[in-house]
Amino acid sequence: MMPLAGQPLLTAAGIRAAEDAAIAAGATVGSVMARAGQEIAAAVRRLAGANAILIVCGPGNNGGDGYVVARLLREAGLDVRIAALAEPKTDAAKAARAGWAGPIEPFVDAKPAPILIDALFGTGLTRGLDAIPAENGDTSPARHPGLEPGSRFLTEEAAGHRVKPGVTNNGAESSSGPVAPSPAKGGAQSDRTIDSATPIATKLRALADAAQLTIAIDLPSGVTTDDGRVLSAIPSYDVTLALAAAKPSHLLQPAARHCGAVRILDIGVPAASSVQVLARPTLPPPGPDAHKYSRGMVAIVAGSMPGAARLASSAAMRAGAGYVLLLGDDPAGPDALVHKPFSTEAIAETRINTLLIGPGLGRDAAAEARLDAALATAHPLVIDGDALHLLRGARLTQLAHRDAPIIFTPHGGEFDALFGASAAGKIERARAAAAQSGATIVFKGADTVIAEPDGAVRVAPAASPWLSTAGTGDVLAGAIAAMLAAGLAPLEAAAAGVWLHGEAARRCGAAFIADDLAQALSAARAAL
């Protein structure tokens, strides 16, 4: 089991391509599924102890994994039951199903167990969970040798009566009200009436609520793979065992909060991607010959809200900058902070390694003039807050002609204002914004995505929700400016700043304020 840090993130198409490459190199879907089953079973045995296990299986290869795991766990002496949503559809899942000698309960009738393993859907999920998989309803013993007499799988026809009217084929759930019960149709399938109040997600939640430990195979069933959407009202799992590689939805919200602890299992399918989980950075301490300028000089342009620029200054110093210069009229701040009035001469100082503008800048004519002066320098830039609003239009276009690196640090509102609102996923949006602007984008929020113009992406794991307090963005901007001033490449600088910020928040615990966070950067930096 591998932790997430530094790992590649593969989309559904990416994981299919990786699987195809493994197959071209001699593997088969069956052999990969067998290896996946072994790895999952080993992980479950460590997590579940001797407790009884219920595995819920879907019609695709995610369900196939479930059948393999069930067989291995039963062979290991554990009490395992399977409940299936539909007959397996793929060859590999059918073969896995054939290897299971025990009974199979219909999903709708499944009784809970202390351990719930969700093998309903993985990377093949195409719509919200209350759309029921097609199934021919044939429950003859020949087709379903493990099926208990009199029971049947959830059938399309029977289940069709209880599909939420508001669930569309592309997975979007509308708020069109509760499920309307319908009379059962006649014929063989109508002998089981399925309660309209138990669509798949509701049943899954009930099974999860009754379990002591919940484990999702690959992804929680009901989340998309690529963009962090949650398509149905699914439970939150304790653990998600990601196969071959992490997927974007393991980190992007709101899907990520349904995953619990994510662990990656090596199933012999090599994975590589320019989209990666943020790694712990390597930031060596100053060398024996270091001096304040060699560690990096950060200049911060102050504006109408001086506290924000002070927070950024404090953060830049504690993240390791050798010299921090505050350009403005505010005399406050730590004694180590150097103050100068703002002027075009002061901002042009050649020893400045990075210029940060935006925190507390304001949006008036004076702010615009300071921004234009900053853009006219040749310094590497970190642009945050108000300056991002002022960048809209011609200034943004002109930026593409600058040689020195630029990092933007927008939150959602600033991002929308600068690049336009969109329903696309956060990775896609950050990438497009980076390509359009030529800047490195740090798209902040409960899930922070960093994108480079060349398409490289780093996604931060969940950070403390206590960061949702005023001024923490100013602290982040200061930390990133320190990293850029120290000579890191823009992507590495942004990634190191985000990592330090998250680590400082972790060290602060609960109910901290942005001032505490800036202070805690020293300890976060020292721990590297």
Ligand SMILES: NC(=O)C1=CN([C@@H]2O[C@H](COP(=O)(O)OP(=O)(O)OC[C@H]3O[C@@H](n4cnc5c(N)ncnc54)[C@H](OP(=O)(O)O)[C@@H]3O)[C@@H](O)[C@H]2O)[C@@H](O)CC1
């Ligand atoms: N990559 C690897 O290296 C390996 C991957 N492996 C595993 O394979 C998994 C991917 O398998 P997969 O492609 O068969 O898709 P999966 O998620 O099982 O679902 C597809 C089925 O569900 C159906 N369906 C979809 N949405 C639905 C909905 N809302 N409600 C109802 N039905 C829905 C869909 O129907 P269709 O859309 O075709 O009508 C189709 O029948 C992956 O997550 C991992 O666990 C390992 O086995 C080994 C190596």
Ligand SMILES: Nc1ncnc2c1ncn2[C@@H]1O[C@H](COP(=O)(O)OP(=O)(O)O)[C@@H](O)[C@H]1O
């Ligand atoms: N719920 C959350 N979970 C994790 N991090 C968060 C959360 N909310 C905000 N943050 C982080 O806190 C910082 C807030 O920045 P920003 O919105 O610019 O605030 P401000 O402008 O007040 O400084 C960002 O780094 C963001 O990623």
Ligand SMILES: [K+]
């Ligand atoms: K699953």
